[in-house]
Amino acid sequence: MxxxxxxxxxxxxxxxxxxxxxxxxxxxxxxxxxxxxDLADKYRHEVIGNVTADLNAHLAGVQRVVELNARQGWDLSDLKGLQRRLFNQLLAFQTPTQIAVGTTERVFVGVERRPDDKVMLSHSDLSTGYGLNTYAATRHGEPHGYSVSVPDYDPRQQLWYRRAENALGTIWTDPFYYPGEKTLQIAAARPAFDALGQFSAVYVAAMNLEKTSRFLRELSLAGGARAFIIDRKGLLIASSLDEPLIRDESLFDRLPAIESRDAVVRKIAGRIRTAAATLQAPLERQEMRIEAEQDVHYVEARPYRFDEGIEWLVVVAIPESGLIGHVKDxxxxxxxxxxxxxxxxxxxxxxxxxxxxxxxxxxxxAAEAIASGRLDESIEITQPRELASLGESFNAMTARLRESFAALEQSKQKLEERVIERTRELDGQNSALIEEIHRREAAEHGIRRERDFTRRVVNSLPGIFFLVDEEGQDVLWNTNLETVTGYDGEELASLSLFSLFDANSRIALRHKLQEAFAQGHAECEAIIVARDGRRIPFHIKGECIEMDGSPHVIGMGVDITQRKRLEDELRRLATTDALTGVATRGHFLDSAELEIERTHRYQRPLSVMMLDIDHFKSINDSHGHAAGDMAIQKVVGVLKQLLRGEDLVGRLGGEEFGVLLPETDSARAVIVAERIREQIAALHIVSGESRISLTVSIGVTEYQRFDTGIDGLLLRADLALYSAKHGGRNRTVLRVAARETEAA
CATH class of the missing domain: 1.20.58 (Methane Monooxygenase Hydroxylase; Chain G, domain 1)
Structure with a gap:
C-alpha cells in the first residue's frame, strides 16, 4: 500500500x-x-556580597558622623546648642543609635535613639554635680521630664575616650554589650582639637549590631542555610539564627561561635579556629564542606575589613539538600x-x-465532480494516492467539456458582457468610497501619531518643559516637571506657572514672560519650590510660538544646582588660603581697594599692618616644612582670636600677612599690634623633641588723604616692618607718612 x-x-x-x-x-x-x-558558589557569593554592602553602608554612616563632628570646631561651652546639633544629626542619620561628646573638662553631652524610636538627651557637667542626667526629648530636641541620673560620671574614664585621646584619627571599639537595649553595639570615636591645636574633646557615635542580625534573618536564605559574623576571637557579632549573642548578661560575656546552640555553627567555628590558628593569623578566605545534622553543608568564610580597626569573618553555610531540591525542581x-x-x-x-x-x-x-462536465481541465499525477486519483478524475472529464463547450460559450459571452457592465458601475462607486475611507483613516492616524510623537518628544527632553499661555497658565508639560515639583498632572493643570516658583523668581518670570511675548525669546534663572519645600535653581529659556491663533511660550529649564555649588566652591577657593583659611593675596588687595574708597568717601580712619614671622626660614630648615606650617597656623589662630569680625587678614607671602583695620586710627592699631605680638611671643610649637618659640615683627601705618590705593599703604607698612626686623625683631614699628615711631 x-x-x-x-x-x-x-x-x-x-x-x-x-x-x-x-x-x-x-x-x-x-x-x-x-x-x-555552581548553585552553591553563586548563592554564597550573592549572600556575602549583600552582607558586605550592608555593613559598609552602616559603618560608613557612623564614621562619617564622628569625623564630621570632630572637624566642626563647635563651641564646647554652649552645651544647649551642642546638644541640639547632636539631636538634629541623630534625626538626619538613621544608622547611629548614639552620638555624644566628652571634653577634657569632664563635660559630657549625648543623644540616644531607643528601640521604640524615642530620643533621650544626656549631659553631665558642673551644674549637675557631674552626675549624668538623662531626659526624654521632645520632637524639637528639648528635654522633657526626668528619666534617670548616674552619679559621679566621668566620660574621660570611658574606654572610647581613653582609646581616642591619644589617637591621630578615628578608632573603633570592640563590639560591647549595651544593657540599656540588651544588644551588641560598636562605636567609633575621634579626638577634636581647638583653634590652637590643643586636644579638647572626643566625639563618639555607636550603632546597634542587632540591625545586622536582622538583615541576615531577612535575607532570602535557602532552606536550612545559615549566615553569621564572628570577630578574630571567634565571638559572634551577628547571626541569622534566633539565638542570644550574650552568654551571661550579668557579666557582659559575649557568646563564642563554638558554643552556639546550632550544631552546624559549632562545627564551622571549630574548623575555622583550626584553620586560622585560633584566629590570630591574618584572616583569609576559606571554603569547606562539612557534614552535620545528617546533611552536607557548603561553607564559605570571607574576611571583612573596614577602616583600620575592624576585621571580621562573614560565614555562609548552605545545605546540600536545599540545593538539590532546587536542582531537582x-x-x-x-x-x-x-x-x-x-x-x-x-x-x-x-x-x-x-x-x-x-x-x-x-x-x-471536486475533480471527480468536474468530470461530470462543469470544468475543462486535463492533468497527469502519479503520487501520492490522493493526487493520482485527482489526475484521473481531471482526465476523465476532458471529453465531456468538449461536447458542451459550444453551447456554454455563447451563454458565457452574454453573461460576461453583463458582468463587465455591472462591474464598471460598482467599481466607480467603490473607488470613491474606498478613497474617502482611506483619506479619513490617514488623517486620523496622522493626528494620533503626531500627538503621540509630541508627547514622547516632550517627555524625553532633559530638564523641565512647559507650554503656557499669556496668563501664565500651563497648557502642556513633561513628566520631569511633575517629578521635580512633586505635583501630579491634575494639580499642575489647576496651577499657574508662577505659583511653582519663589517670590523673587515670580517677579522675574512675569517680566521675562512679557519679554518673550514681545521680543520672541527670553531667559533667566529662577528657583522652583517643590511640594516638600525643596528649593531647586533652574536656568530657563523661553521662545514665543503661535498656536491655535494665539501666542504661547515654550519654556525649557535645566537644573543648575551642581553648577551653583561649583561656583560657590570656586569662589571660596579663589578667595581663601588653603593652609590658614584667611584671605588670599588677591582677595585681600581687592577688598582693601573697596575699603579705601569707603574710607575716602566718608572720611573715616583706616589702618594697615604687615606681620612677618621671625626666623621662619630657620624653623623650616631645622625642623621641616610641617613645623613651618604649624607655626603659620598658630600665628593665624592668634590673629583670628584678637581681631574683630570686620577686620580682614590676608596671607601676602609665605610667612607674611597683611591686616586691614577699618574704623581704626594708628594709635589704636599699635595697641592691637602689640597685643598680637605679645600673645604670639607667649606661644610655642613642638616638633619631635624640640620646643620652638615664636615671635613676629609688625609694621603699622594709617591711611592718609593723599593715598590713592592700597599700594601706598602696603609700601609704608612694609618699610615699617623692615625697620622692625632690622631693629632686633619681635617689635612693632609705626610709620605715618615719612616718619617712623617704634612701639615698646
Missing part, C-alpha cells in the same frame, strides 16, 4: 522535536552534581516543559497535516 500523505507529514514534523527533548532531559539529569556546586520543571511542549507540538503537527490534507482531498473530490 502507498503511505498516506498525512501520516508522512506528521512523522516528519514530530521526530526532530522528540529527539531534541530526549537529549535535553538526559543532559539535565546527568549534570546534577555540577549544578549543585529545575529538572522536573525541564521535563514538564518538554512534555508540555511535545504534546502541543504533536497536536500542531496533526493540525498542519489535516490543514494540508483536507484541501487536497476536497480538490480530488
Amino acid at each position: 502507498k503511505p498516506r500523505f498525512r501520516s508522512l507529514l506528521i512523522l516528519a514534523l514530530t521526530m526532530p522535536m522528540l529527539a531534541a527533548g530526549s537529549l535535553a532531559g538526559w543532559l539535565s539529569f546527568s549534570n546534577t552534581e555540577r549544578a549543585v556546586n 529545575g529538572n522536573s520543571t525541564t521535563m514538564f516543559l518538554l512534555l508540555a511542549l511535545t504534546l502541543p507540538a504533536l497536536g500542531l503537527a496533526i493540525l498542519i497535516a489535516h490543514w494540508i490534507d483536507v484541501p487536497v482531498s476536497r480538490l480530488s473530490r
